[in-house]
Amino acid sequence: MDSRVAPALWTELLAQDVMKEMGGHHIMGLCVLKWGYKFFADLLDYIKAPNRNSDKSIPMTVDFIRLKIYCNNQSTGDIKVIGGDNxxxxxxxxxxxVEDTIDTDRTMQTLLSLVKQHNPKMVKVASLLLKRTPRSVGYRPDFVGFEIPDKFVIGYALDYNEYxxxxxxxxxxxxxxxxxxxA
Structure with a gap:
């Protein structure tokens, strides 16, 4: 992996893939905070772009949820779900x-289990990064920007103790x- 990656380069292509599978239907976007907010905003901008030049608009609504699992660069083992009350x-x-990074898969499996309890018509997951790690149980999101080695990544809303x-x-x-x- 290049030491610096500009994630926005892949976001437009991911948006096109999302539209191929989900386009034409009302899409409810759920942003996993805090890490995913930049990717979420950029992805939605690209998804909505065709709406601006067309008489056919795809309805979109958004919501936010926060999952807390890290202290420093280590997983605490506990997944705290904050938000998503309704x-x-x-x-x-x-x-x-919409998630920034999927690594051990535990966080996404917890969220998917929570979401599926509410009987959505379709659930898809978009992740900017998919970390290749031996701790993974093999979950692969529907849409992936790119795969990275098992390293702690920062920037583009990804933090290290809020920095x-x-x-x-x-x-x-x-x-x-x-x-x-x-910390």
């Missing part, structure tokens, strides 16, 4: 979960920065 609005809808979200690119954090910004 997921009953998902019933019968086409649902797109580096503001970077416009994604990169692997150095050991020096990990020590400097450790």
């Amino acid at each position: 997921l009953s609005t998902l019933t019968g809808k086409n649902f797109l979960i 580096f979200r503001d970077l416009n690119h994604a990169c692997v954090i150095s050991e020096t920065r990990k020590a400097k910004y450790k």
